[in-house]
Structures are given as structure tokens and as C-alpha cells.
Amino acid sequence: MKKVLLFSLVLVIAASVLASYPNRSVTLVIPWAAGGITDRVGRAFAPYLEKYLGVPVVVLNQPGASGAIGTDFAYSKPADGYTLLLSAETPGVFRVMGTGKLGFDNFEGIMMLVEDTKVVVVPGNSPYQTMDELVTAIKENPGKIKMSYSGPGASGHIQGLLLEEVGLDVSMTPFGGGSPAMLATISGQVDFTFGNIGTVLDYLKTGDLRALAVYTKEERSPAIPDVPPIADAIPEMARYLPLTFPNCILVKEGTPPEIKQVILEAAQKAVQDPGWIEFTESSFYNRMHDVQGDAVIEYWNRWTSIVAWLLYDAGVAPNSPADFGIERF
Template sequence: MKKILALALAAAMSLTLVACGGSKTPAASGSASSGGSSSAETVDFPGNKQVSLIVPYSAGGASDTVARIYASELEQSLGTSIVVSNVTGASGAIGLEQVRNSNPDGYTIAYMPVESTMLKALGFTDLSTDDFRFIGRAMTIPAAVTVRADAPWDTFEDFVNYAKEHPGEIQVGNSGTGSIWHIAAASIEKECGVQFTHVPFDGAAPAVAALLGGNIQAVTVSPSEVKNNVDSGDFKVLCVLGESRSSVVPDVPTAQELGIDITIQGWGGFAVPKDTPQAVIDILEKASETAINSDSVKKTLADRGYEHAYLSGSDMDQKASEELAYYSELIPELGIA
């Protein structure tokens, strides 16, 4: 499988390099000061030149939907057209490789998922978030520990204590081996000193269906993916693993609130190749702040059950670096790389 992925990546990189040609200099309207420079650097960006936004997943999904509404708002902020393209393959690596290998001039932006901090450790690519500079984070999607309503655990503490006394007995469903929801359950194991039996499914929906049918005992997927079953009284959420409580299940505490140092969540942001001039990054970061904090983006996120969670580019660079280090250590421990 890795050999096939490597060949696909190599082909994509070759096409990208042929298309890119030599380096380019940003040109058009806009100015900013170069970060860390003693003198102000003025650049013309973006002018009437089109900007490309690459989404490394299929059209119609959550990432694509968020990226397209962001692009619409970014067009207004930058005063130029934004074209969204879906470049799929290798769990997102193909699309991100295309952006990494593009001219670092600000005219090619990547939609960056949490998986961008995991792909290298999973062996899909040598790419990581270190190859990019973020221009903003838009959202977070926390993992939620969910069980059937008739399960014998009413609190996360009950759940963990039972797991300690019965190693491997609790079957926890996830959306696929190496997925962020698999990592969520594995992080609980590591932090709480328990052992689960991980059951991978082809996406979150079949995992939720298996829990509903009583074939497994828990899932670690997003609150929005279990909300209908919670509302119907079939499920109960014991804990969420986000930075803050979920708007979908606001009465459920976070692991941090319970004194457990776990934060595992999906997120979506936007980034450019790392060698993009700081002056251009400054312009894109300011425009992204306006776009991400627009009412339309906030409404789209709320409608999808995601948390609006804007972070500046520099703050997101730091957070991504921390997560990259964490997953680079954890994933090999899981034996799935």
C-alpha cells in the first residue's frame, strides 16, 4: 500500500513541478511589513491575479464546504478571485504535496486538516506542517466518548475505572485505523493507563451504527456524528476531548475539566508553503481573520456542528508544531505506521 502511495505522490509531484516552472514574485495591490525585518518591505499582492485554494479531499464533504465558504469571504477581503480545487488521494497527502511544491508566492493556499500533523508518522509522505506557514485556523471538531444509554457507565470516571479492571474488554469503534478518532481512543489508553480493543470502520457512520446495534461498547467520534442518537435517547456522551465544551452537547464536560490532560480534536485551517514572503503572509493572515470571523463562515460551522475556533497564523503554527511532535511519538507506539 505504501509503495502505491509513494508512486502516486511521485507522479503528482512531477506534474506539479512541470506546471510550476521557475519562481515568481508576488505582484498586485496590498502591502505589509516583513516580520522580523528592521525595514518595511512593500509588496503588491494579490492584485488581479487569481488565488488557488487546494482542498485535499473530495467535493461535498465537510472540509470542502468550509473551504468554499471561506474562499467566498476571502475573495471579498483580498479583492481577487479564489478558485477552489479538490485534489484527493493518500489521505490528503496528494493535495498537500501539490501546495508544498507550488511557488511560495501566496497564490496557492492549502486547506489544512489535523491529519497534516499525522501523515508523516503514518508513512504516507515525508510532508508535515513544518513545510507550511499557517494563515489562520477556522474550526475544531472534538472527539466525544459516547456509549449506549443503557451502558453501565454514567460518567467518564466510571468508564475508565471499568476499563482498568477489564483490560481489552471494551470495544471502541473509530472511523478507520490511524484516523483522528482512532488516535482519540489511543490517547485515552496512554493517559489513563487502560487498554481497549479498537474496532476500525470505513467512516464514523458505520461505527455509530455498530454502537446502536450493540456490536461495540463505545465510539470516539465527533459530537455532531452522534447527536441524533443522543437526542433520541439511545446514546449518552461521557466526555469530550476538545479545548472547550462542545456546542452540540454543552452539558458534557471536557477531559481537561475532569483533570485528565487529553485534548484530541479535528481542526481545519489554511496555510501556504513555508518560504512564502512574510509580507505576503501578513496580508493573507489579515484577510483570513476577516473571512474566518465572518457571519457566513460562523453559520456554516454551526450548521455542521463544528466549533468556530479562529486562531492566527502564528498561534496555529505553534499548535501544529506541538501536535506534530505528539503524533510523531504516539503513532509509532500504536504500531500502525
């Protein structure tokens, strides 16, 4: 009888906790340093999430190890909805890169937020006027057309590896950061690079850069509507696309469904707020709010099945994806 009463008491307390969520501040962990794209998105989104959750949302930066430190920190907290993770793409390759032991399968999805569309750009005085011309030059000069990227495993590196995957042999050079990689392109030190649309727009306007393609299968960017998708010039890439690098909201695995639903409903209202919409439009971010719940993790599973193997095959990742049950796309 006592066991039955005790069990009933536990159920009553648990139901009370769920019913009262949230009753205190929520921490939004950003596993990157202040000033980057993920941080900018997180700090812009937090006030709107706070508005519809009805409690303070405190932004906490926990940078290091390509996002692994902040991801570990978020996972170390109870699965009670009071710690949210604003993640970029890197948990998909923590294990193969040896930077962390966690992955997207240790979390549950709430919602995708936005992605900053990538653009293939060349110097303003480049001889290449179209993506077709650049592709032709790569095919005629294997290993000689130079591309800059920020560093091993970064988005630009992955995009370069995908070019190689479809038979385009380019000479890739890391420059230690997105800005140096972009400056190397502007100066003509390299032939092309992949840049975020928000970063390259001003350079396009001044003529320092020329856009040849957006990194999509079919979609064009409203910011540069005359620039075609990369799959038009390289149809072999279509099967891998979309392969974007969005931000998303995650909670630790085991978070009660009732709490996840409260967070999701607040997020759904937040992304419809005129202030948030204005922020995304002025930044030319592609909104991915319709990817919610389990679909968030499904997206990352597909992404990981492509990227983890690209990095391993290129000798960048020391650990085989097969060791972690990651099937090849």
C-alpha cells in the same frame, strides 16, 4: 554598473508584484474528497475569503493518501500566495506513516479555522450513565471494553491510543470509516466510540446514543452543556489536551511576508463576517481563529510530538519520529 541596474530592476519588479497582489484568482487546495468535513469547511469559507481578497477563490479538491497528494500539489506551486492549502491534521504524521515526505514545517501558517469537537458516546441502552462509570469498567475489565474507530491513524484511533497511554486498556476495532464506526456503537456492537459533535447530535436527540464526555480539558460544548470534559473523569489526560483536529490555512514556505499579511487580513475579515459566524454556530464548530501566523505551526509541532509517537509506539507508524527530528512530548 550594468549589474547594479539589473539588480535594481529586479527589485522594482518584485516590489510591483507584491504591491499588486492579488491581481488574479487564488486556488484553495483541499486535499480531501468532496463531502467530508474539511471540504465542507473549505467550501463554506471560500466565498468569504473571496469577498475580502477581492479576487475569485477557486476550490480545488486533490484527494488521496490521507491528504498527502493534495499537500504535495500545493507545495509544487510557486510560493506567491496564489495557491493556499486548507489542511487538516495529517501532515503531522505523513513522514512517520510513510504516506508523504512533507510536513507542517514545509508550510507557513495563516490561520486556524475550526474544529469539530469530539464526544465520547455509548449506545442509548448502555449501562454506562457517566464517563466515570465507563472508566471504572475499563479498569475492571482490561482489554475487554470495546471501542470502534474509522481506521489506523484516524482521529478516533489516536484518541483510543491516548486512553492506553494513560493506562486504560481498551479493545479497539477499525470499521473502515466514521459512519460504520458510529453505527457499530448505535447497534451495541461496541461499547463506545469518539464522534464529532455535529455527527452525534441527532442521535443524542433520538436516544440512539448517550454522550458521556467531550474531548476537552476544561471546556464544555454549548451544544451539550451538561456533558463534562473528559479530563474530569481521566485527569491524567489533561497534560495532553487540547489535542484537537482543526482545519487551517497554509501557504508554501518562502511566501513573502507582505503577501501573507494580505491573506491574513482578508481571512481576519472573513471570519468576522456574519455569514461565516452563522455557519460555524449552526454546525456547532469550535472557532480557533485567534491562532494565527507562526502560532499555527507551533500548534501542529506540539500535536505532532504527541501523535507521531503514539502511532509509532503502537506499531501503527513504520517510521520512528526520531528519524525526522520529532521530539517526544
